[in-house]
Amino acid sequence: MTRSNWSVPETEVVQRIHERLGGDGTDVLATIVDVEGNAYRRPGAKMLLDEAGEGVGSITAGCLEDELLVAAESVRDRGRPELVTYDLMEDDEDVWGLGVGCNGIIDVLLEPLTDAYRPAVEAFDDGRSVAVLTVLEGGGDEEKAGDGNANASLARGDRAYYHPEEGVLSTPDGEPATAWPDDLAEPASDLAERGRADTVELEVQGERLEVFIDGLAAPTELVVFGSGHDVGPVTELAAKNDFRVTVVSFRGSVDLEERFPDADETVTTSPASIDDAIDLDDRTYAVVMTHNFVDDRLTIERLLDSPVPYVGLMGPQKRFEEMTEAFESEGTTFDDAALSSLYTPIGLDLGGGSPYQIAHSIVAEVLAVSNDRTPQHLNAREGHIHDRVSVDSEADRSST
Numbered sequence: 001m002t003r004s005n006w007s008v009p010e011t012e013v014v015q016r017i018h019e020r021l022g023g024d025g026t027d028v029l030a031t032i033v034d035v036e037g038n039a040y041r042r043p044g045a046k047m048l049l050d051e052a053g054e055g056v057g058s059i060t061a062g063c064l065e066d067e068l069l070v071a072a073e074s075v076r077d078r079g080r081p082e083l084v085t086y087d088l089m090e091d092d093e094d095v096w097g098l099g100v101g102c103n104g105i106i107d108v109l110l111e112p113l114t115d116a117y118r119p120a121v122e123a124f125d126d127g128r129s130v131a132v133l134t135v136l137e138g139g140g141d142e143e144k145a146g147d148g149n150a151n152a153s154l155a156r157g158d159r160a161y162y163h164p165e166e167g168v169l170s171t172p173d174g175e176p177a178t179a180w181p182d183d184l185a186e187p188a189s190d191l192a193e194r195g196r197a198d199t200v201e202l203e204v205q206g207e208r209l210e211v212f213i214d215g216l217a218a219p220t221e222l223v224v225f226g227s228g229h230d231v232g233p234v235t236e237l238a239a240k241n242d243f244r245v246t247v248v249s250f251r252g253s254v255d256l257e258e259r260f261p262d263a264d265e266t267v268t269t270s271p272a273s274i275d276d277a278i279d280l281d282d283r284t285y286a287v288v289m290t291h292n293f294v295d296d297r298l299t300i301e302r303l304l305d306s307p308v309p310y311v312g313l314m315g316p317q318k319r320f321e322e323m324t325e326a327f328e329s330e331g332t333t334f335d336d337a338a339l340s341s342l343y344t345p346i347g348l349d350l351g352g353g354s355p356y357q358i359a360h361s362i363v364a365e366v367l368a369v370s371n372d373r374t375p376q377h378l379n380a381r382e383g384h385i386h387d388r389v390s391v392d393s394e395a396d397r398s399s400t
Contacts (some may be wrong), residue, residue, distance in 0.1 A: 001014060006058045006065060009242045010048035011219055013046050013057035018121035021112060025051045027113040028072035033136060033212040037104035038087065044197035044214050048113070051076070058237040059108060063088065071110055081111035081157035083136055089135045109136065109212065111157055116172040119161045124216050127244075129195070131188035132214040133169070133180070136199065139207030153207060162188035184211060191215030219244040220370055224276060225262075225299050226314075227254045233359035234287060236262045241363055243285075246278060250295050253390055279307040283367050287346065297323045310369045312346035312362060316368035320344045321361050345373040348375055 020027050030047040032039075040061040043317040047057040047065065049072040055065055062187075064086055069073050071389055083188050087105045111134075123130035160177040162185060169177040181204055191198055197215025200208050223236045224231050227249035238245050239262040246265040249256055256266035271294075280286075288301050288311065290296050296313065300323065303311045313320060320342075327333065337386035347361030348368070368375045 002109070005056045007052060008056060010057070011242050011244070013048060014121055014124050014216070016048055016056050016116065018125060019098070019111065020048065020050070021118055021121070022058070023113055026076050027051070027073050028123050029113045030059060030068050030072070031109050031111075031134075031212075031214065033083070033104055033109045034107040035104055036106075039106050041151070042070050042197070043199070043212075045300045059106070060088075064108075068108070068110070075110045075112060079112055083156070084108050084110060086192075089115055093097055109134065114179035116159050119170075119172055119174070120216060123161075123163065124219070127190040127218045129164055129218045131164075131192035132216065133160040133162065133184060133188060134158070134212045135212070136212050137208065137210040139204070139209070148291075154204075154209060159230060160184075161385065162192060164192050167349060181209070184213070186237050188215075189214050193217060205284065214391065219282040221246065221279075222285060222287065223280075223288065224287045224300075225295075226252075226287075226291065227251050227256060227259070228289065228291055229354055230358070231289060232260060232262075233356045234289070234362055235260050237356075237359050238262075238366070241367060243366070247325050249291060271302070272294055274299065274302050280308050280358070282307040282309055285310040285312075285370060286309050286316075287312045287362060287366070289346075293319070293323075299324060301327065301332065302344075304334050304342065309341055311342045311346035312364060312365065313342065316345055334340070343369075356362075 012205060016027065024164050028049045030049060032041055032043050032045045033178055035043060041059050045059045046054050046056075047059050049069055053069055055069055058065060059068070070264070071082070078290040082283055085107050098266045105133050106162060117132075120132045131361070135156050135158040136155045138155045138158065152256055157173055160180045161172070162169050165184070167189075169182075169188070181202060184200060187198065187200055191213050195215050197212065197214045199210060199212050201208065203209065220243055222243040223247045223369050224234055224238075224245045227247070231247060234246060235245050245263045246267060247256055247260045247263045248267045248269060250268075250270055256268065266351060267277045274280075280303070286308050288303070289316070290294055290299070290300050291292045296315070300311065329386060343365060346365065347358065350357065350361045353359065354356065366374070
């Protein structure tokens with residue numbers, strides 16, 4: 001696979017899955033379902049593999065992607081999902097340990113891409129969170145392997161969905177998933193909203209059932225106010241980091257689509273009409289860089305009065321102090337809760353000064369806030385780099 005295909009954002013992988021559904025070829029979807037120890041990616045990471053030997057997305061730093069293209073042929077020929085384990089421990093003597101040294105063991109589910117995955121990508125495209133439930137081990141595995149027809153028991157590859165706004169488990173065709181245990185609804189709701197993945201184990205009618213729950217949270221929105229050339233690097237890097245980016249300009253003379261091709265949406269409006277032009281909710285992050293004092297001040301006033309959890313303002317601290325004086329002269333004040341979402345000067349102190357270095361500083365800060373992290377060197381972090389997920393459920397489960 002090419003480097004450009006390996007490094008695409010997760011949102012682009014989901015988009016490619018959507019495009020390939022119903023196509024002439026037989027693509028295979030590879031998903032990490034469990035990690036023991038350390039690994040480059042965590043459960044839920046995906047890679048789409050086509051018949052031409054190309055892959056889109058990544059599940060490791062490049063160690064296994066080519067090997068998975070070979071494994072996909074077996075899945076394609078048999079037409080059934082397979083669960084494959086790769087041992088990447090550095091002290092392993094086989095080929096997977098030699099020169100890899102990730103200190104982890106990963107389980108990968110490979111499955112033929114069928115229309116049964118459509119509800120997931122359509123919900124994601126619509127900006128709705130969804131949980132994808134896939135059986136890894138079930139009582140119907142032997143029946144399905146034997147004659148191609150599973151009995152009433154759930155078997156590997158069987159799938160259901162949970163849409164938090166509907167509050168029910170459903171089959172890929174939208175019918176109630178009556179064969180699935182109700183105990184799965186609670187962890188599915190939790191993981192869908194958090195955009196995380198976990199494996200749940202439970203017993204159903206005396207049979208062991210292991211289900212991988214992959215939460216696809218609605219894409220996080222980043223709204224960038226401004227139309228200067230310095231908005232371009234911010235938009236580009238934010239898009240590569242899986243933000244859905246909207247550029248808002250207060251200048252109608254600029255061709256926003258041409259100037260900012262990485263933006264998902266562009267809007268021309270006025271500071272007084274922001275509410276009519278875009279939605280501001282608790283999943284929206286805002287960067288203000290119009291370089292116009294009045295426009296910035298009016299925009300900041302609206303953002304601090306909204307549920308937006310992050311408001312980044314370009315410029316020195318003194319500039320905001322001048323804004324504060326202007327607000328107070330008009331009788332406008334903000335409490336500590338509102339000001340806690342304001343970050344100015346915007347960005348992390350990375351020491352760079354070029355346009356892309358500044359953009360990296362800005363996007364890194366937004367990532368840290370959206371992931372509820374305090375920026376620090378990883379060598380100062382105790383435990384795993386990626387948080388281990390656990391969900392509240394009555395079912396027994398194996399944490400990932």
